[in-house]
Amino acid sequence: MDLGTFLIQVLNGVQYGLLLFLVASGLTLVFGIMGIINLAHGSFYMIGAYLAWSLSQHFGSLWLAILAGVVLTVLIGVALEWLLINKLYHRDHLYQVLLTYGLILVFEELRSVIWGNDVHGVAVPEWLAASIRLTDTLAYPVYRLWISAVCLVLAVLMYLLIQRTRLGMMIRAGASNREMVQSLGINIQLVYRLVFALGVALAAFAGMIAAPVSSVFPGMGNQVLIICFVVVVIGGIGSVKGAMAGAILIGLVDTFGKIVQVEIAGFRVLPELAGMTVYLLMAAVLLWRPEGIFGRRL
């Protein structure tokens, strides 16, 4: 692999990682702040992608579809928190796992009822449909670069929101001391609802902007969910910084795992076991720091 190809592959890995970050950051915020494990998080990624597909056909514009989709998913998130999730704050994680697993089935099946089981492609918006030629054989799709840029902007916004705003202060305080926040007269219920909706919207938004490059297909949410768990475990629960580090790391490991060839004792280990690399990375992190790279010591 020459240097140019190597750098392009790094770009591929980072781009994938940034997208994962969007999904994982929502997951880690909901974990860290609300203490809720939400298995249905990945379903919102899928819902976002399907919304992008069906709404963009309806409106004829991906941008309108994304706008409407985000509003819709925020509403769904608020409704879910209000109807179901807030019943679980004082319950064992086991019940959170079960309830949100039930939601996965409900969402997956509703998707099947509403949109069917086919794979669909989503057209890239025209002004981003170009490719930049990098080598004589390879061009890089502008849309992929645009995704990375959007993810980076959102990451910065999230950082500012958490570090610099009153809501962010409440979020940080809520994470460390529930009673204190309540004694300050802050409506923690409202904060939770907002955080949950924010998390869900992030996942759905990631699904929407990813739709043109990933296609939309049944079960896409679960794939992402599990990888995002790995991101969160590697980065440390509740740490947005950790989610970023974990996501980029996994993006790179996954990308290079697919293309690097490694043989051990005559067996081709990579790319044969490419699907396992991210989990092996997780195992290594567990041995080194069970609480994750940026996690608080347990």
Added chain:
Amino acid sequence: MAEAAARETVLRTEALSRRFGGLAAVDNVALECRMGEVHAVIGPNGAGKTTLINLLSGDLPPSAGRVFLRDREITGLRSDAISRLGVGRSYQKTNVFLPFTAFENARVAAQSRLPSSMRFFRSARTYRQVNEAAERALVQAGLEGREGIPVSALSHGEQRQVEIAMTLATGPSTLLLDEPLAGMGAEESARIVELLQKLVAGHAILLVEHDMDAVFAVADVLTVMVNGAVLASGPPEAIRSNPEVQEAYLGTEEAH
């Protein structure tokens, strides 16, 4: 003092410290616990007494300093290893198995002294020695007749007694007792004080306690902690008359 010097030192710390962020909860503490003595640690709330016990029992690793059990350094060992070396502790906040009966609490504690609990095929209830040790501990803690009741159904004072029974059931030679009398009625307190007086013969006891009457009734040595550091240490009479201590602690205590 002469008598005390002859006794074997069981537990000893050297410059033991524990910091939480910038705060030194335990600061450069050196103390000794001898066989046949009750060493009481007193001090205002937040003085670092519980943290000190946590450092000795292995519930917390120290930031600096060393802990010795007899000649062996136990600094940084985990709590289960320290427990197996014969150091038993009780907790200030009741830390028992609420759904279990009082007997099962003590039995699980006593069972920890089997060479191993990796035994799968025989009912736990058929280990006679374990049952006897548990029963003995319950009687010592004043819980005879209450064995079959789930701890969650016992009174707060009785739960405190279960806490002590569990510690005793492990048959420790060194006891670290964190406010054993807290939450107990006068009658139960008297009983535990009596128990301590009886136990001291074969044990080294480190006692953290707020009940000054009880402390002066049983303590052979007193250490006063303030802000994580040792303010004074010595025989009870010397401490009682120490002006520094009176100002910092006892004086205010009596003023209440």
Added chain:
Amino acid sequence: MAGARVRLAVLGVLALALAALPFLADKFYVQLATKILILAIFAMSLDLLVGYTGLVSLGHAAFFGFAGYLLALVSPQYEAANLWTSLAIALAGSAVLALVIGALVLRTSGIYFIMVTLAFGEMLFHLFHDTSIAGGSDGIYVYVRPVGTIFGWQPFDFEDFTHFYLVVLVAALGVYALLRMVLASPFGRVIVGIRVNEHRMRSLGYHTFRYKLVCFVLAGTLAGLAGYLAAVQFGVVNPDMLGFHVSASALMMLILGGMGTLVGPAIGAAVMMTLELLFQKITDHWLLPMGVFIVLVALLLPRGLVGLVTGARAKDDSRG
């Protein structure tokens, strides 16, 4: 003691009734009952982790599927495998796998533990899904069921659904008895103590990690037994068997029946399978009512069906 005797009596009657089933019902129901019993073994093994030790694993299917794969891999393609050796390999394999995974995942707790067990289950899924070790995503078939002879005598024939059912029934009762025994043993008391208050167990001198690990291995091995039997029954093993839907359904059986009771998860398995059939009859989109049902159980039935009847889980813990 009286409680134990009543339980024994009830169990005896139930066992007899179950043993009589193949002589009363037709093949479809016998095969359904076989499947339920296999899942009951799986759910009971998970109960040991979740209900008794307090370790919420979302990757238990890894051991279930792994043992199934081991059977498929050691079976000659068109001949019967030896029951005893293939079973021993499957059980030993899932035990070793549980030892390795357990040693890693038990370094974490709480939410981490849930996520990490899920992730390791997925790792196994990818191992079989992405490589050609055993048919990749298509899975692998066990064309002929294993044969178990004892010095040339063949006590049962797995190709006969009644024989297989009875063997599975014996296995399920055996697992139940084994777990009851283990739970009453010093080891069992330790793991229950760990669930209630691990910190205190440690300060009493228990090296809790080791007990949790042994418990994890035991649960994994029994899950392997269930997986082995499932592979024999269906004659096919595929990556989905290791996936998180299987793990989550087992968790659902546990909660539905009532965790920490052993009997509950078995009942949960029966109810879940029945509901699945029922929903499938009503609609092609049967996962929709199933999902709603799961949500409702999580919200409204924390102690499960057994808890509904006895109203007490604490009772089980306070024995002793």
Added chain:
Amino acid sequence: MTEAKFRSSGRRKFLQDTAALGGAAALGGFAPAIARAQARKVRVGLMLPYSGTYTQLGIAIENGFRLAIAENGGNIAGREIEYVKLDDESNPAKATDNANKLVTGDKVDILVGTVHSGVQAGMLKIVRETGVLHIGPNAGLNAMTTALCAPNMFRTSFANSQVSYPMGKVLAERRVKNAVTLTWKYSAGEESVNGFKDAFTKGGGKIMRDLWIPFPNVEFQSLLTEIASLKPEAVYVFFAGGGAAKFLRDYQAAGLKGKIPLYGAGFLTDGILEAAGVAEAAEGVETTLHYGDGIDTAKNNAFRLSYAKAYKLQPDVYAVQGYDAGLLFVAGMKAVKGDIGNRKAMIAAMEKAEIDSPRGRWRMSKAHNPVQDFYLRKVVGKENKVIGVAAKSLDYPPASLCKMA
């Protein structure tokens, strides 16, 4: 689709049928056995995907099969045909159960199916166990006509590596020196790549890299980057359906289209050229398959016309395979004059039958796989235009790998 609604429970039907049979036997106890058997309808079990991703394929196969029967008058050799349909959901875990339901439950005389090769493998287990007559109208797993072959099993479609072998041959003949292959990592994909590789390397070509991606992932970006850096003279891929459409678009977006020519098994470009942007991305891609657009024979034209009339749909390769399965069944039935119980003769007749298929005439190999022509096709507009024959009467993998041969 109208008369035989999906059967929700094969089992219930099974119970009713056995009861009915019992009754018939009691009443007609003195009637000659043959006559009674003749009176019974011939049952054709259709085990196909009627839900999920492969639904359209299942329907096309059934349509083709029914068309062949209808063209022969509906009743074959005097026997009425009854269809027993079962949705296999493309779920391998249920495959043996489902096949068993049809064979031992519904007592079908012949089992036809299916699309998904994992499900097919499960069916074969039952087919081998019970010895029921079987026609596979699609799934191309090599094993069916090599290691697993059996007298009662026939296939009217292809073997996975049979489709790709001609592509490798064509490229080798064109003196292409090296190629990269890319497929989903599952048995169909691997067999396809192996067939290509076999012909290509035999002809002097060199495989630079085997790339793959887990099924059914569609994130190709890093693999495309790798292809661009390897700069092979040709890329051979195996994808189908939505994944194929995605791949073709990504190949274009990555700037590889027009730089490194793309080749594939015919499934790469079949049935997806109508989707947005795909025809443009696929323009010029060459593939091999046993069917294509623009086969101008009387048989094909007649078939296309009557299929379109009957179903208001354009037929595709799956419809042809189903149609040929029907023709094969008809040929066997006619030879035994409707006595499907005469297995030996029926099998012998099916082995010898020459199928006058829309794809061109073909016969069974000794391994019961079609010995057929493979067309070289090129995407022109929205068509897979046949531009030549890539391999004539191809028997691959060689029937000698089957122990019947």
